[in-house]
Amino acid sequence: MIQFEQTFRNFLLRHQEKYNRSYHFLILMYAIIAAAQRIELYYRTGALKDNLGVAGSINIHGENVLRMDQIAHEIVIHYLNSTERVIQAVSEETDDIIDMNRDGGRYFLYFDPLDGSSNVAHGLPVGFMFGIAKRNLDGNIQGPEDFHLRSGREYIATGMFVIPTGMFTLALREAGCWRFHADETNTYVKPSRMMLPEDSRKWELSYNAGNIYTFGEKIQKWININEKKYTFRYLGALAGDFHRLLLNGGMFMYPAIVNHPDPEKNRPQGKLRLMYEANVVAFMCTEAGGDAVDETGTPILDLPPEKHHQRTALYVGSKPLIDDIAKVLRK
């Protein structure tokens, strides 16, 4: 007998019915899946086809654009456009907001099509990360509800694909954080609910250890006191590191860089982007029973974005650890 698992499509169909939601979200999610699968195809053969190198230009963040960044960006834009349901999109790869269906669309999309650039040259895991907010459909309300700069608290879903591993995690507002696996036919199947483990023996800490002496004194002190209690793991691609965290618990952090020997390299605002990196994992983590804060100890999901490429420091993970570090950060 063949063993068939529940498919992602069936899972989502049931979810939409249970919460009395529209079919529009299904159309959007199928497009996102198609985009992820296409990115994965290119990535898997990337080294062979000479697609893992640099493209020869510099992006708005002052970083080298990689060939795969461009390919992944174009793929996502194509599939989002095809749904006719996206109002505007924000991509890490373009400076401007991308207009799609301004009149008829329902959703705002924030995405990083290929996050974890330092892994790309090696063909190691990277992430396609996205967050979704919805247009205010009550025609009487005008203003911020119809604006793309939404805080994470207003997102309706966030997700990430760990490429090229065939793992997909999706969090739906108030309906939990779920993980899916690609089967032999590349169909996402077998939803499993993710809840961070309470047992601290499995917890891991994850941060760029080479940066410790550039962190603020409070964080250096916290690390000094706490690092020996936990295992340490760092892949250097948020999707991969966060994927581990969801199963094992612990904390991922990318603190503000404030003590760099070359002051030009300080990043007091943090490195990661609020709208399509930090909010994505903060939203998933909250649905999995965890939490996330910035350098002031403020919940990431409460930060009002002032610009779409805004950066933030990020501390995300098991609630007791985030509560503890938030206390230190607020002092």
Ligand code: AHM
């Ligand atoms: P990117 O958007 O340029 O890829 O940067 C984001 C990545 C995250 O995936 C990862 O957590 C972090 O940057 C790693 O940074 P570092 O190499 O400084 O440790």
Ligand code: MG
């Ligand atoms: Mg990125």
